[in-house]
Each structure stands twice: as structure tokens, then as C-alpha cells.
Amino acid sequence: MTDRYTQAVNSGFTKTLAKKLGLPRPAILRRYRAGDPLTVGPVLVVADGASKADADALAQALLAWDVDVRRQPTDDVRWGAVLLVVTEAAHPTDLAEPVLAVGSVLRSLAPNGRVLTVSRAPVDGDSPALAATRNGVDGFLRSLAKELRGGATGNGVVLTDGAAVDAPSTLATVRFFLSAKSAYVDGQLLRVGPAGPAGTDLTTDRPLAGKVAVVTGAARGIGAAIAKTLARDGATVVCVDVPAAGEGLSRTANDVGGTALQLDVTADDAGERILAHARERHGALDIVVHNAGILRDKLLANMNPGQWESVVAVNLAAQLRINESLLAAGLEGLHIVSLASTSGIAGNKGQSNYAFSKAGVIGHTRATAPLLAAQGGTANAVAPGFIETDMTSSIPFATREVARRLPTLAQGGKPVDVAEAIAFLASPAAAGVNGQVLRVCGQHMVGQ
Template identity: 50%
Template structure:
């Protein structure tokens, strides 16, 4: 779907009016592409993460001049007085960050700090990063990464994602990394070689984009959707040299049929992406019981049933990944979507409640929460709501399905073993509710 306002804003006359009238100015985002490396990274701070981070940065390919990214190790800040180090480091460099630049602050999880003062200072980093993400503009993003003691060597996958064009529509996020075994890929551009990934709701939109990106990353993708979407499903599977599986996930025998398919055709799956979802929007007073029940069943209950069989029958391979698609609506709520928001908040609850149990088996479970993404569904929204969704974020535009897919690919990587129980918004840093 074309964002006509952004197209106009990037024209000669549009640039003049945007500047003159103070209108929203959606920047051109720098997304991932072959050979599209970022330039030099400035590293500051002197906590326990500085040296491991330096080793990682030394391995990254760079191109161009100027400052493309700034990384600051704040893990050594032990009290509120130490927060002055943020000002001292960022004040002289922040205005020199190039368009579509990256800012990353590394910290220590407050809940693991040894004193109340240290926990207070580390929690304060969230306000700093989220505010900075709303200030820097020009398509740049800011993130906070809490790294637990013992997880220092598990950060590379996350840093590579956040410092690249893959994270173009991710900003203002707090990511937690814990100690875990990390399977470093031979090729960071194709970390899923030899892996099998299953994507539900893969026939169109975000699901089709997920299938495409996971294929690019080297995976064999099983594209799953309802029989009614069979033609589109076959097309997506063929385009990605994958497998099409027609299955209604709400059917009583769906978990059993899926389990038998995995065990018979692939022995196990390495990545399972819960993307299938529906909307049946009505205000609660006008919503039918069927509209409520169908959304809860597809968006949430089917995920619970599938996870139960995946885990009980050990159908995920070693270092396996489950990634669920939630929504900013599940965090902030949305008028006319009590059913949808309930289901998507439930997905977040499912991830958080399951993370500890899956970690015991060497697995991870995480969620992405998209904001306004340019799809056929959002194209059908009333113009005012559509434009509000596009502009009310720090990047002043809607995201693309590939932005969600890139985030899922990072969480699916065998090198992301320390990222577990996270909910990462792909919303351009929504300005409302989240």
C-alpha cells in the first residue's frame, strides 16, 4: 500500500511545506539489503560489557564515514549520581549520528542488581533511551539491552540485529539477554541453513513476508494456512521452495495432525512461528458471541494447544525457537477490539508464562508486537485512523511486513539463545499507550 503523504513529503514542494508548516516528516528508512553495511560505531562506557562488545564490533563489516551508531555500556552505573555519565558521553556525539543511525545502551537487569541504588539507576536507563528515541529523528532508533551476569558472550546476535537495517522499524525497546548456550552460525547472513521453520498464516501479508525472510536466512519453510487460502499458500510456498500445509488450526484434530506431519516429514521443527490471526472488530456492546470466541480461538487458544503438543512430544529440535505474533493492541488496547486486544495480550502472557519451562529444555519463546503495518487490512481502515496509525510514532510512518519478519528472524536465530521471554514491539516507537 502506498503512503501518499510520505511520497509527497519527500518531493520538492512537499519538503518545503513540511518544513514551513511543521508537518510530520517521515524519513526514508534504511532497511537491510546485500552490501548495505552500516558505518563506524562509536563505543563508550567502562562496565563489564565494554570489552566483549568491542570484540563483536571489530568483527562487523562497515562502510562509509561518520558515525552510524553509538553504543554505550552503562552496566557499571551503580547509583543515580553515576547517571551523569549518560549526559557526558551522549551530549557531544548525539547530533553527529547519521540518518537512520543506531543508539544502543547496554545495562544490567534491575531485578538482578545487588543494591536498591544500583537497581534504581539501571531502571532509569529506560526513560533515557525511550526519550532519546523520540528526539534523534531522521530515521534513527534507540534501544536498551539489559545483559544478565554470565550472558556477556550471548549478545552478538542481538547487537548485529540492532545495528543493521533489519531493525529499521524497531525503536524504544527494552531487550533482556540471559545466560544461555549460543550456537554461532558459520554464516551470519544465513544462520538458519539446515533448519526447518513452520509459519502459520503464511498465505499473505506478514506471514508471507516471514516465510520469505526465513528462506533468505537459509531455512526450509513449511507454509501453513487454512484450506480456503490454498491458492495463495501454494504460491508463497513455491516462491520460497518450501512446503505448503493446509490446516485449520481451530479444528479439534489440528494439533495431532500437525504433530504427525512434523514427526513424519521432518522429525522435528527448529522454528515455529505463530502468526495466524484474525480480526472481528466491533465495540463490545455490538459484538456477537461468535465474533468474540472465534478471535480468542484463532489468535490465542490455538497457540496454546499447539505449544502443548510441540513441548510434550519434543517436536522442537535442540536450541529450538517459538516466536508468537502479538500486537501493540495487546499492550495499549484499541477501541472496537476488545476481543483482539484480549487475545494479543494473552499471547504476551503465554510467552512470559512459558519462558522458564522451555528454557529448561534449551528452547526459547518470544513475541513480536507489530504496530501499524502496511497491509491490505490497514489499507481498508478509515483514512483518519489510517493516517493516525502511520504518524503517531517516532518514525512518522507505517512499517512494512518485512520489518516484522526481520525481527522474527533475529529471534529465530540459533545465536539468539539468550533472548527468552521477550516481547519486542515493531511499531516505530508508538507514541500512544505503549
């Protein structure tokens, strides 16, 4: 569905009128197109003194991607991105100089620019000063992201378990956040460990070439966008949905050159049937995206057993049952990405059943992650906020407009925004990202 207000205040006479009246003007977000440059301008890399070596390593990686890298702020540049590297900062006073250097160029940040922090996660045994410094970066980044304008976003890469700044998964995450693929990801801090295949080509347009992916709920909306994005990135896609959605399911499968599997994910044998189809038709199963989900919104005082039980059965219990089958099969290198929701993080009035199911998705993702890691795989979740779909188009106009304008980016996301995050988490280069929840919500003012 179309956000007509955002279109109106960015074109023609209504753009001029909006400026004169001082109306809010959500930016037109830059989304991925093959062949476009990674950033919208030069990238400034700044660091505290102790983190200079890490900043140098990141700068070298960016240069290898044909990015124009600068190390000193100047007044004559429209910056495409700013990287703040504070991996070795040990005391809160270490950050004043590099943070203020970032601040000095924010007015020169180009529309749809990026600000990234690269830091390390606090760990048990850190000194109080070190823990304060590392945790402080999180609060700084989330606040800075709310100050950015013109479609610019701020996100953070948080290294864990001694991960190097030039490790494949670190660089893959930096590249994702810098790129137009992260258009609706804002104010997020993603933890990255040291895992990841060496020699990975991070610049390829087909990072999923040779992979077989299953997407549930693929007949329309976000599910169809996921299937198309995975196929664009090279995967062979098995599209799964209920028999009642057969027409849309066939259309999606045909669009992506994949196969269709009519299946109710709540069936006891759903996992076995998915695995059998993928192996028999395509010879393998590498990626599973749990997208199928339903809503049955009611205030708890008005909710009947069927409204609670059906949501939990589709959104949560089905994922658990399918995952049990996949784990029992011992698949090597399996990447599972599950759809959570910001409602599962912050709650939402009238959605106690839905919020329970989506918080449960986050819980099982974190518990499944180490089980898959033992087999060289990962489990992660994506938590969408307000996404422009047929479902959200049925929300009353006033409520819909409020939901659109609450995020820092002041607009709803698109199904492709969710799909891009999933494609990144499903890629081999993201092997160091495990057990994480990535919000795709334009920095909606809920949760954390």
C-alpha cells in the same frame, strides 16, 4: 500498501515544498539488503568508568565485524551508531559523563543511525542506588529514542542472570539492533540471558540453514513476509493456512521453495498434523511461528458471542493447543515465536476481544518459555503496531493517517519489519532471549 505522504515529502518538488512549509517529513527507512554494511557510519562506544572493560569487549566484537569503532567523540564524523555501555554503573551519578558524551554527538548522527544502551537488569537484593541506576537507563533510552530524527532509532540490550557482554546472544542482539533489520524497532529494551551456542557465526547471511520452520497464516500479508524472510535466512518453510486461502498458500510455498499445509489451526489435531507434516516431508521441526489471526472489531456493548469466541479461538486457544502438542512431543531446541500486538499491551477501542487474545499470547509466551528452556528451546512474542497491510488499508483514511503518524518514526511499518524480528528471535544465536515481547511499532505512543 503505499504511504504516499512519506514518499512525497522525500522526493522532488514536494520535498522542497514540505521543507518550506515546515511539514513533518518521515524518513525513508533503511531496510536490509544483502551485502550492505552493518551500519551507516563509524560507531562510537562510550562507557562509565566501571564499565570500561565491557565496553572494550564490545568494541573488539565490532572490530571483528569490520565496523569502524571509535572511543572518543569528535565533531568531524557522521556517526552510524552510538553504544552507551553502563553494565557496571552503581549509582545515578555515574551516568552523567557518558550520557552527556552521547548527547554531544547526536546532532552528528547519520540518517538511519542507531543509539544502543547496554545495561543490566535490576534484581532482588540490589541496593536502592543500584536499582535506581539500572531502572533509570530504561527511562533514559525510551525518552532519547523519541528525540532522534532522520529514521534513527534507539534501543537497549538489558543483560540478565550474569550474561556477559560478549556472549553469543548479547552480541546477536547488539548486531540486530545495529542493523537495517531493526528499521521499525524503536524505543525497545530487550532482556538477554547467558544462553547461546559458543562459536556462532553472527555474520552469516543464512543463520537458519538446515532448520525447518512452520508459519501459520502464511498465504498473504505478514505471514507471507515471514515465510520469505525465514527462507532467505536458510530455513525450509512449511506454509500453513486455511483451505479457503489455498491459492495464496500455494503461491507463498512455491515462492520460498517450501511445502503447503492446508489446515484450520483451530482443529483439535492441528498440532499433531503440523508436526507430522514437518517430520514426514522434512525430517524435523525447529521453528514454529504462530501468525494466524483474525479481527472482529466491535464495541463491547455491540459484540455478539460469535465475534468474541471466534477471535479467541483463532488468536489464542489455537496457539495453546498446538503448543501443548509440541511440548508433549519433547522437541529439542524448538523456537516458538507468537504474534502479539500493541493492542494487547495498551488496549484499543473496539478491540476488547482482540486485545484479550493478544494479551493472552503474551501471557502464554512467558509461561511457555521456561518449559521450552528445559528442552533447549525458547518462546518469544513479537508485538506489531501499525503495519501497512491489506487489512490496515481498509481503515478509514483519517484514522489511518493518525495511526501512521503517532509513532516516533511517524510512519507505518512493513510486513518485512515484523518478519525480520521473528527471524532474529528464531535464530540459534538468540537462544539467550526467552520469554520476551519485542514490539515492532516504530515506538508507537502506547503501552510501555
